[in-house]
Amino acid sequence: MSQATPYIFDATTANFDQLVIENSFHKPVLVDFWAEWCAPCKVLMPMLQQITESYQGELLLAKVDCDAEQDIVARFGIRSLPTVVLFKDGQPVDGFAGAQPESAVRTLLEPHVQMPPPAAADPLEQAEAAFAESHFAEAEAILQSILGEDNTNAKALILYARCLAERGELGEARTVLDAVKTDEHKAALAGAKAQLTFLSQAADLPDAADLKARLAKEPGDDEAVYQLAIQQLARQQYEAALEALLKLFVRNRSYSEGLPHKTLLQVFELLGNEHPLVTTYRRKLFAALY
Template identity: 30%
Template sequence: MQPRNMSMSGVVDLAAVKAAQEAKAKAEQARAEAARQGGGAPAGVSPASLVIDVDEAGFEHEVLQRSAEVPVVIDFWAEWCEPCKQLSPLLERLAQEYNGRFLLAKIDVDANQMLMQQFGVQGIPAVFAVVAGQALPLFQGAAPEAQIRQTLDQLIQVGEERFGLTGLVVDPDAQGQQAPVAAEVPAGPYDALLEAAVRALDAGDLAGAVQAYKNVLSDDPGNTEAKLGLAQAELLQRVQGLDPQQVRKDAADRPADVAAQIAAADLDLVGGHVEDAFGRLIDAVKRTAGDDRDAARVRLLELFDVVGSDDPRVTAARTALARVLF
């Protein structure tokens, strides 16, 4: 989704937001219809594709990029590690059982020392996850199965609620390693609420549009149209009333001021300067720590939602952010 047509010249261009939403909705409707009719719908991945061996050369594609579609669980292991021989088969079995809700990436630490260092692995087995380009530790050692299941369930919930990751479609008859396909989310009875949000945007009622989208998401956290609309409406709400010239002056004069950089990034995105907005916030994350760093990171994730996870600039920025964080 491209916010290229949004502008901030004294007023907010609401028509661009509506057009972007309608285009996305039509695309999703067409995919869903094709899936129902079986007319050229993409095949799912094979069950064997849910467990993959990853090395340093393939990490960006197999883990970082794929984490924009499905949570990726990373199993750091080695042939000589006895606890790994207990944990790895369990994780592989759960990957099959969860049937596309997460992807298991196995990394041999002996052959991939750089990845081990980047993740700060102190001992193995160690299990991490990458969700939408963000890495987080899960557990270390051969944990009980019940604990592992609970951790996986929480991971999947975070992926769905915060990033709309609904997993992969698995086709038992598929063969070989195929590109992952995002699972389709059944449409809910939210047409009236979504239409109310669009009407609020048309009327210039950004607060009303924000609330209407939140009403949908409170019942259906993974609704992609509502997530996109909310992200865009909140962005437009933030920049409304700002003095662009003053915001840019503040950002230039105070490069270490995270609030100033966040405000400038919002204006960059509204003006269609997507790479500038992403780059500004990635630099802020790199230069800061603590609450300031987290504020810049969270705003960057919000701007990813505005642009859309299928945009290659978002994929590139997620990779750059992961490199800065880890």
């Protein structure tokens, strides 16, 4: 029967004292007494291996083939198979005979074995979560650490560029995006480049709150509609922006020499043909044109 991890091993008469007794002063050792002819043993062993693996090194599993290791069988007075004995600090402290459900085995182990702490979250996931909550400095610090180890990580580069953009470092953000050399995250890369384009345009415009106040007083203010759409594109509020640009185009095709139409086409190009909003609004624009 195969070993799955370094925590699972065969114990023999020659190595039992070293692998089981001595090891048990450091980590609890579960000893599985089994034999090839024992059907319940073959059911129990994979479950014991799975339980051992779940402890990630906090528990060891020693397997004793009773047909081959008669001296160990006699030493511990094993009378039936399977028999499982837990050793701790050089002594047997608990055990059972016969097949048991997993819940019973875990209950037996609970007082003696510490479950390992949960694995730390993936750093990139931590950075994404921080960015989503607008904790840009925290996200940027995590991403710098990731990129310090692997400066070709496309997902990290794209998110790092977005962090830089959030604090106005548009030139540096563009340099970072230019370093992405894979098609793997095409949509995310297109979205980040689109955001940079519109952030640079939005920098010279009134802020969104002022524009909304203007539109509350004068809904037909074409300039405010267009400028608010640019602010929305800079914040990646694509649907609201595309809807506003389309309505402005339908209402006033000649506004600023057809600028809403040109901007719609620019957004389509930047987001890419596969983006669902591009599909929707390209169709709406076609209907408006013809």
